[in-house]
Amino acid sequence: MDGKKALYYGAIAVAILVVVSVVLSVISAIIGLATAVISGIVTLAVLAGLGYVAYKAGSWLLGDDDSPSVDSIGGGTTAVDAADGRQDRLRQQYVEGQISEAEFERRIADELETEELDDIDRELERER
Template sequence: MDGKQALYYAAIAIAVLIGVGIVVSVVSALVSLVWTIVSGVVSLAVLAGLVYVAYKAGSWLLGEGGSPSLDSIGSESASSTSVDAGSSRQDRLRKQYVEGQISEAEFERRIGEELETEEVDEIDRELERER
């Protein structure tokens, strides 16, 4: 093997090494990009799940879970149902006022009517018990 042939093989070997290095770098960059995207999506999914759980827990703790089921309505006594209904109507009025759906005057008028209705209901229950 003469010097020219040795230089030729050396040049080919260096070109192959450079080519392999470039291919490895590109593949590594692509894998890194895919990994970044996948980890970002997973992180967002976990964050969304945590926010959803926090929202549901907050709704449950604050009692804003919606209306009771039909089974629970049938099992309650009439007096507790009317008291709960009065409270939920007051809560709805408060929520409407806070959200700006009704004015302060309208809120006070409706709450006053609600409290008068509750007092009349309470008096009626007392009279029923005395009979």
């Protein structure tokens, strides 16, 4: 093999080595970036979870978790909150099997009808 061919093959080998090195560097950078993004997301999720646990623990310790919502004008629970509470109790009774599906549907329909009448009464009072 003469010197020109050896130099030519050497130059090709160096070029291939450089290209492979660049490609591997780019792949490594992409993997590093993806790892950093995933690590950041996981860190934020863990911090959010810890914050939520701290909030719930504080609410539980201070007894604010199950306190009724207070209407700023009337000083008591609002009619909407009371209706939601009654509907939640009906759902719970149905889930626990204390009432049948037909009874649940009847009571929910009655509750919704009562809620609509309450809304109408409130509108009439506002107009007066």
